[in-house]
Amino acid sequence: MNEKVKKKNILTTFPRVFWTANLMEFFERGAYYGLNSVLAIYLAKHLLFREQAIGLLQGFVYALTYIVPVVGGALADRLGYRKMLLVAFSLLTVGYFAAGNFDTYGMIFLFLLVMATGSGLFKPIITGTVARTTTKENSGFGFGVYYWCINLGAVLGPLFIIWVKGFSWQYIFFFPAAWCFLMLLPTVFLYKDPKRPESTKTVQEVMKEALLVLGNSRFMLLIVVYSCFWILYFQMFGSVLWYMEAFIHRAPINEFMAKLGIPFKFDPGHVTVINALTIVLLVLVISRIVTKIKPVPVMAAGIVIGSSGFLILALTRSAWMFVLGIAVFSIGEMTAHPKYYSYVGLVAPQDKKAVYMGYAFLYGVFGSLFGSNFGAALYERFLKPVAPPAEDVSSGVPLAPEVLSKVQFFWLIFAVLGVVCLVGMLLYNRFFSEDTPQTNRRAWKIMLGLYSLFTIAGIYFFISSLVLSEQIQWRTFIQSLILLALGGGGTAISLRRKQ
Numbered sequence: 001m002n003e004k005v006k007k008k009n010i011l012t013t014f015p016r017v018f019w020t021a022n023l024m025e026f027f028e029r030g031a032y033y034g035l036n037s038v039l040a041i042y043l044a045k046h047l048l049f050r051e052q053a054i055g056l057l058q059g060f061v062y063a064l065t066y067i068v069p070v071v072g073g074a075l076a077d078r079l080g081y082r083k084m085l086l087v088a089f090s091l092l093t094v095g096y097f098a099a100g101n102f103d104t105y106g107m108i109f110l111f112l113l114v115m116a117t118g119s120g121l122f123k124p125i126i127t128g129t130v131a132r133t134t135t136k137e138n139s140g141f142g143f144g145v146y147y148w149c150i151n152l153g154a155v156l157g158p159l160f161i162i163w164v165k166g167f168s169w170q171y172i173f174f175f176p177a178a179w180c181f182l183m184l185l186p187t188v189f190l191y192k193d194p195k196r197p198e199s200t201k202t203v204q205e206v207m208k209e210a211l212l213v214l215g216n217s218r219f220m221l222l223i224v225v226y227s228c229f230w231i232l233y234f235q236m237f238g239s240v241l242w243y244m245e246a247f248i249h250r251a252p253i254n255e256f257m258a259k260l261g262i263p264f265k266f267d268p269g270h271v272t273v274i275n276a277l278t279i280v281l282l283v284l285v286i287s288r289i290v291t292k293i294k295p296v297p298v299m300a301a302g303i304v305i306g307s308s309g310f311l312i313l314a315l316t317r318s319a320w321m322f323v324l325g326i327a328v329f330s331i332g333e334m335t336a337h338p339k340y341y342s343y344v345g346l347v348a349p350q351d352k353k354a355v356y357m358g359y360a361f362l363y364g365v366f367g368s369l370f371g372s373n374f375g376a377a378l379y380e381r382f383l384k385p386v387a388p389p390a391e392d393v394s395s396g397v398p399l400a401p402e403v404l405s406k407v408q409f410f411w412l413i414f415a416v417l418g419v420v421c422l423v424g425m426l427l428y429n430r431f432f433s434e435d436t437p438q439t440n441r442r443a444w445k446i447m448l449g450l451y452s453l454f455t456i457a458g459i460y461f462f463i464s465s466l467v468l469s470e471q472i473q474w475r476t477f478i479q480s481l482i483l484l485a486l487g488g489g490g491t492a493i494s495l496r497r498k499q
Contacts, residue, residue: 013138020190021129024183026149028122030157031176037158037272040241042169047103055238055376056475057109061116062368066361068120074206081125085187091118092180100173132194154276162269213359215493218432218443223362225428226340228421229303230367231374232310232414233333236275239375241268246387249396253319271326278330286334295343296429300422302336307418314411347433382410448494454487
């Protein structure tokens, strides 16, 4: 009887600030995914930016949303959650609104970075609020509500943005700006700082922890290996959208929906909706199936399933199979990713487990920086030159054999990259999962080699962009700086902490 009462009343066990925080999460994620579901199409089709330039922009913006929370969490702990929420929503509002008022690459880039900074400051505040307003008894349900708000925003936000862009493309920026501006109201009038822990980390302490983690070659090797899978994920915001727009005959889906009496036009923005909706519908089922299975077999299965989604894209041009490919990848993502965090907890140094868990997100930094740039460069080289006329796509004219072979080759690259990730994870688990002097030494040698390659590539692109070209190649120049920062910084940290 008591158990039934507890289950019935669980919603009432959460304070008002818990629900306020989740409301904010819903609108912020709706704004973020709403814009990014169509951003690549807007920049390429309407502003005529090159795909590689868009990939560079997206790589920086997405990476920043993963990096800023490191410092943002410490600032929120020291200055107060409510104050930092006001800063975060102000930056988000300004970033979205200003980006929609410019059509030059530099200004859009700048204000999307402002938006990403606001998003990065926002993330740790909400997770911290949920953690501090739940108990042992209701934390599982509380974080379930939190993740549902994220995915619900990722479904409804893009659906609304797809509709309003039919009136004006500027609305894809203005409505996210409006949603974030409105969230200033509950921040001011409803949100109250939850009780702080007795001790909080300073920004200096956070930086020391970051150097500790970045200097652990065995941990960074795991990040690099798992990042290969997230290179696939970040195609959902770039190359997958361009491919759908330029190659997929979408009439069969539109006609099917019309027969059901639903006015519907299959749009590239629906890729994000398919991804999020698949997770909303199946995550509980998948979680129940894999809950008692060890992390590595589940991660391996998830990577195989996710890679199969790209294999489907390679083998067919059907609109329905395109949807299936995105859904299959999403199943792989929701299968592998939760167990990744479990695996990090197993392989991290046991006396610093909490610290390393806090940096498990670094896969997103590598995945976004390399994935967005890699996918855009490949698309511009292989698929853009052979894209068929729009009228041929809308009428369902089959692709020429030479075009079809390039399409297949393009998507097979990503499917193979998934296999590389799978093999890498299995090898890592076999030779590097235990924290011993031998495994740390082997990992140190491998990471030093990778950092050296990044540095050499960065020097080559730096010279190429400034000296070997008739005009300065700014995109290549910026990419060279990224490689030099990763390679040079990684090398310096590795040599400083020689294993």
